[in-house]
Amino acid sequence: MSEAQTEFVNEPDLDEVLWQAWKAMELPEGYRAEIIEGAIEASPTARRSHMQIVNRVRKALDKFLDGGEYACYQDGNVIHNLKAWIPDVFVAPEDTESCSDEDDMGVRADSVQLIVEVVSPGKRNQDRDRVRKRREYARAGIPVYVIIDDYDNRGTVSILTAPVPEHARYEDEHRVPYGTDAIIPEGPAKGFVIEESITGPKRA
Numbered sequence: 646m647s648e649a650q651t652e653f654v655n656e657p658d659l660d661e662v663l664w665q666a667w668k669a670m671e672l673p674e675g676y677r678a679e680i681i682e683g684a685i686e687a688s689p690t691a692r693r694s695h696m697q698i699v700n701r702v703r704k705a706l707d708k709f710l711d712g713g714e715y716a717c718y719q720d721g722n723v724i725h726n727l728k729a730w731i732p733d734v735f736v737a738p739e740d741t742e743s744c745s746d747e748d749d750m751g752v753r754a755d756s757v758q759l760i761v762e763v764v765s766p767g768k769r770n771q772d773r774d775r776v777r778k779r780r781e782y783a784r785a786g787i788p789v790y791v792i793i794d795d796y797d798n799r800g801t802v803s804i805l806t807a808p809v810p811e812h813a814r815y816e817d818e819h820r821v822p823y824g825t826d827a828i829i830p831e832g833p834a835k836g837f838v839i840e841e842s843i844t845g846p847k848r849a
Contacts, residue, residue, distance in 0.1 A: 659683060660683075660726070660727040660728075661727060663680050663683070663684075663685055663727070664680065664727040664729075666685060667680050667685055667729055668748065668750065670685070672687060675689055675690050676688065676689055676690070677690060677720070677731050678729075679729055679730050679731050680727070680728045680729045680730075681728070681730065681773065681777050681778060681781055682777050682780065682781060686773065688765075688770070688773075691733075691763075691765065692765070692766075694795070695733075695763050695765055698763045698793055698843065698844065698845075699719065699733045699734060699761075699763050701842070701843045702733070702734050702761050702763070702793070702839070702843055703717050703719050703734050705837070705842075705843060706734065706736065706834065706837060709834060709836075709837045710736065710833060710834065713739070713833060714738060714739055714740075714833070715736050715737065715738055715739060715758060715833035715834075716736070716737065716738070716739040717734060717735075717736055718734070718735050718736075718737060718752075719733065719734055720733075721735070721751055721752065722750050722751025722752070723735060723751055723752060723753075723754050723757055723760070723785075724746040724748075724750055724751045724752065724753055724754065725753065725754035725755075725781075725784075725785040726785075728781065728785075729750065729751065730754075730778065730781065730782075732760040732761065732762060733761055733762050733763050734760070734761040735757050735759060735760045735761070736757065736758045736759040736760075736832070736833055736834055737752050737756050737757050737758065738756055741756075743756075744756030754785035754786070754787060755785070755786065757785075757787055758787075758788055758789065758832040758833050758834070759787075759788065759789040759790075759791065759829065759832055759833075759834050760782055760787050760789070760790050760791070761791040761792075761793065762774040762778060762790075762791070762792055762793070763793045763794075763795075764792060764793065764794040764795060764796055764797070766795075766796065771794075771796055774792055774794075775792065775794070775797075779792075779805065779814075779815070780813040780814070781813075782805075782808070783805075783808040783809060783810060783812075783813050783814050783815050784808075784810050784813045785808075785810070786808050786810050787808060788806065788808065788831060788832050789804065789805070789806055789829060789830075789831060789832055789834070790804075790805040790806075790808075790815065791803070791804050791805070791827070791829070791839065792805070793839065793843075793844060798822065799822070799823070799847075799848040800822060800823035800844060800845070800847070800848050801820055801821065801822055801823065802820070802821055802822075802823070802825075802827040802839050802844060803818055803819070803820045804818070804819045804820075804827055804828075804829065804830070805817065805818050806818075806819075806830060806831065822847055823841065823844040823845060823846065823847050823848060824841050824844075824846050824847030825847070826838050826839070826840050827839040827840075
């Protein structure tokens with residue numbers, strides 16, 4: 646093997662380069678960064694209406710899970726194969742010591758039982774939660790992915806289950822308008838209801 650070939654073999658792959666860059670990032674206040682489908686994406690923190698729905702979900706999930714082995718987390722890192730995501734809300738073990746990634750940057754995706762994303766305005770933001778993160782979470786085998794979407798037909802809640810990691814998709818989707826109860830069908834949050842008190846009423 647030539648010297649040039651040896652240098653090429655020893656170069657880190659793109660995932661490793663992005664991972665190291667992400668860990669070293671120092672973002673201005675009010676921004677956060679994720680690694681999604683081979684790119685680092687920086688985005689501003691949530692606006693008021695988004696923050697309000699996220700907070701309602703977190704508080705309701707906290708109450709629902711209280712006293713059990715699982716807890717609700719907000720704005721923490723979920724790590725999978727040198728990818729890093731910051732869901733609006735996720736459910737993972739109360740004791741995160743055993744599910745930390747090796748760099749202690751967050752929790753491993755294989756410990757996460759449910760993720761909730763509240764869609765932000767703008768096509769890029771909507772595509773991130775509806776398309777790119779949907780594929781990423783399916784690849785990671787996240788059992789339940791919930792999308793609360795102000796911008797889909799005047800407000801919908803989608804509950805995605807049965808991930809197929811090798812095809813980066815969910816087999817089952819239950820989608821209802823705001824004002825209709827959306828019930829988590831499995832996992833530690835089974836029976837939790839995303840209702841009008843969280844999303845607001847059905848819109849005319």
